[in-house]
Amino acid sequence: MEASAQKITVATTVNAPVAKVWEQFNAPEHITQWCAASEDWHAPFAENDLRPGGKFTTTMAAKDGSFSFDFGGIYSNIVAEKAIAYDMADGRSVQITFEDHGGNTTVIEVFDAEQSNPVEMQRDGWQAILDNFKKHVENN
Template sequence: MIRLPFSIDINAPKEKVWYSLWDDENYESWVSAFCEGSYAISDWNQGSKIYFLDQNGSGMNSKIAINKPFETMLFHHLGELKEYTELPETEITKAWSGAEERYDLKENNGITTVLVTIDLVEKYLDYFNDAFPKALEKLKTIAESKPKTITVKTTLDTSLEDVWSKFTQPEHIINWNFASNDWHCPKAENHLEIGKNFTFTMASKDGEMNFDFVGTYQEIIPMKKLVYQIADGRKVTVKFDVMDNQIILTENFEPENIHSVELQRSGWQSILDNFKKYTEQ
């Protein structure tokens, strides 16, 4: 096993670089330098499992050993995946087992240095020496640009059928679709067909503010994926993944230009947290 270092300086704060690394669509963009269509399935919490996959469901089964936000991410690679299934130990998995992949971020005067150290089997040395600098250049472009999408996630200890029902049925939506306890969702309509709309009424409990959140469905794969366009033109993708008898629910949404990215991320995450609380009660 050989350990290789890579680094790049990025003209962006470490928080923005961190989300450029790990938000779903950002991650898929920069790792395309290794394999087009690559992606990951995980809740990204420390101690959790993570699958690094290609379009055919092959890749690596790994563990998130450290997730220290805005500072360090460390993966321990455990084994091989084929068709989304963990394979028994082979000579290949033995060679990779225990390999580490570490990302450290250090910011100085608005410039963030990303230092990557990876353990490699020797025969892949030339490939990664060529591909990793290209991947980091893609990361730099992402981090130094305006965010295209924001990712929020939650993990649920229940069945996929239960998650799908409570996420899509109006009688459930009214019980969780708000970001704070001083707001509520008094009315929800959802026509779950491509080209049809949903309308969720969001209102402050004191009656002073309310608005309708309206979207049109563009893609529906039952219990797997929803894609819709908000009335203001922004796109939202919702994914339902299963790992180790848990459901990982992920929302990727295009930010608007009025509120800060941090406030939007916090608000959407709070709604997902409410959904988790309601679904698991």
């Protein structure tokens, strides 16, 4: 990916301590419960090797079975309960920070835009997934 790729930022503040937010963001049994941008999609499979050089894959699928794809990458940096960085298969990079506010945690994702879809669509999709994550953590 070219160094001049546009960065997109999405964020949410979860009403939960950072340890719980970190666990539910990274545990496959939780990822399959929150990783979808809308009600008609789900994540039937997730695996996560959370370490530098480790890989992750999440299958994202339409609930009606009409379409699915694997979303994944390779971790370049992990700082427990603070930061995650990874590169997607297409070379785009993602940085995620977890800000501990003593009972609340802000999750900020910054990722390289891809060229196929409008930036607004990409931002809205990633934000919807992050909003689902917030709901999942606060209800579990």
